[in-house]
Amino acid sequence: MEHADEPAFDPDLFDPFERLVEIEVLGRRLSVPERNRLLRCFQYLSIETISYGDFCWNGDCTNCQFWYREEGQTEAQARTALACRFDVREGLVVTRLDPHVRIKGVTE
Numbered sequence: 001m002e003h004a005d006e007p008a009f010d011p012d013l014f015d016p017f018e019r020l021v022e023i024e025v026l027g028r029r030l031s032v033p034e035r036n037r038l039l040r041c042f043q044y045l046s047i048e049t050i051s052y053g054d055f056c057w058n059g060d061c062t063n064c065q066f067w068y069r070e071e072g073q074t075e076a077q078a079r080t081a082l083a084c085r086f087d088v089r090e091g092l093v094v095t096r097l098d099p100h101v102r103i104k105g106v107t108e
């Protein structure tokens, strides 16, 4: 039986995907659903912390801010974006996360 306090893993949360893509988050290689916003991918990895996190999901609060670079780029080339607005892509390297973004097994 599901524990009442834990959100159930609901596949309808995610945009339709056929495969997982590999990204790196704070030095860890992780597989997440393709064709989804990055914040959804974080939710896929850590359903509880992201579902209960302080997120507007529509670009207003900036709590989902992250810093990233492409594979092969240096830290000096890192850019920032909002995870709720950002489409995940294979090989993305996330180098820093806003403290609101807590991902089980990565930030805690």
Ligand code: FES
Pocket (backbone or CB within 6 Å): 054, 055, 056, 057, 058, 059, 060, 061, 062, 063, 064, 065, 082, 083, 084, 085
């Ligand atoms: S969740 Fe609020 S800006 Fe992304």
